[in-house]
Amino acid sequence: MDNPADITLDRMRSRHRELASSIVRTPSVELVSSSVKRVLDQANIYLKLEAFQHTGTFKARGALSVAHSIPREELQRGLTGASAGNHAIAVAWAARQMGVPAKVVMQSTANPFRVERARSEGAEVVLADGGPATFAEAERLMREEGFTFVHPFEGAETTLGTAGVGLELMADVIDLDAVVVAVGGGGLISGVAAVVKQLNPRCLVYGVEPKGANAVSRGLAANGPVTIEKSDTIADSLAPPMSLPFSLSLIARYVDDVVTISDDDLCAALVIMQEQARLAVEPAAAAAMAGALGPLRQRLSGKRMAMIVCGSNIDAASYAKLHERGYPLVPTLFS
Template structure:
């Protein structure tokens, strides 16, 4: 880390990741089945959302994406890059919800079948939406057993395993978020991105840093699911012993080499926020921006009003709101808990 808290040598690591041209090619491939999500300038009541002084904040509304989250971009790119013989055998995935929904949607779009492994703690609304897209669902007690079962299904049935955050096809898909925001807001000073396993931020940062090298890219994780922060501190991908956060979409059990390498190369810092800060941000987005966000989507706002506040003062800032797959009862619980 440098003296101002930035990561030393932003060009470390072996992989360059997707270039802007490769991201454009990916966007052409998936464009028929996704939305170019809007950006919205947001000037909230400071009593509701105490944004950094003098900042100009824009929301990248991936929560309006088909399937309700950005995950569909990577899922579609995996499926649409596969050959016909592979697709005939179907696809499989593991997920707490958003990735499973997106893989089910992508499989239907490509005319194939999906068998997905969801965590037993998955939000019921996400399970129902995944089934509505035609997926066959199994359940696992935790992330480690879920990944093991996905790999077993892929091996036994010859299905294409679609990783939720790792690998070129997934990251090239998420890079289209970075491409869009760089085109929509070419003069941003900083972008704040939620991190689960690192698929969204690695793709986004790869393209943003190549198109706008001066733009800072910050990642944010929950305190109870900080695999990327721990991996960066250790200098290699690490796994967590347990996950403890309301932001279940950010509860990846480990970091992985490809996306971790891109985070090392392109991301300026990764900060942590606790669940109380996430709840407060979720409430602020609802009260002032009139948005129903899942906790993962609220994490960038929590970071902007918390650990990144001083660094973002007087800056043009983009916050990526990653998804909105949450049922009303769970949302109400978090809303009331915010006080």
């Protein structure tokens, strides 16, 4: 197993330089919304806009980082991955950047918009039923057809890639008191937190996870990985069927707390992101806002803080339905 102690600043910086010519250096912008600032006692709030990354999410960083670590002879046989959507798109994109084929496995319930995005990046898409089945099919492709599996969140190479989000944020915004990050399997928060805590140990790092897909919270409580039989959340990109040792160990080491939020909170935060930040994002990218205005409110009030806006892969019709659901719920986060 990869060693969490190997995720050093030197290695993270080196990987960031290696990927720099292919990855968008996404902006960090101040949120000037008087409504959000009022609720958070005039906190200074910054948004790291990974929704503007290649493929529409931070996932491009991790997938390309893994691809760069694979020996060329093995890489030429192609890449595969298991995903509800965003990771599959990123693996397809990374394979295209490296000039190799991709055959990705997506859940049969995946949003058709995301399936088409993966295909548009040049991948062959295989549909499978449920989270465990997608991983099983990806393992078959690796075993029988020679593809290299790119895990959606687990492993040092993924963390080294996502660490670029933290490196850029900490360079752009000095003297942060706290950073808030959405949590699925932990690939994003492991990289961000490793950077933040090694550069500024006093800066707090908080994770925000859906109540219906809380594999990381349960894993932390159990002091080890857990598997969830069934995830139940609108934030499908935050709903892996398990937590795993490497990412969980980094979260335990560097993250100050992981809180959970409801789907109603996510929908309300989706509206707040659109009306107050002028950003139309997927539910996962509203998780940090939902956490900040909900369970983390007292801890963030008056602080100099940042939220990672992790992705924007959602079709207009789905977005409209979630926005409609969330609109009457906004007062619950603003009260």
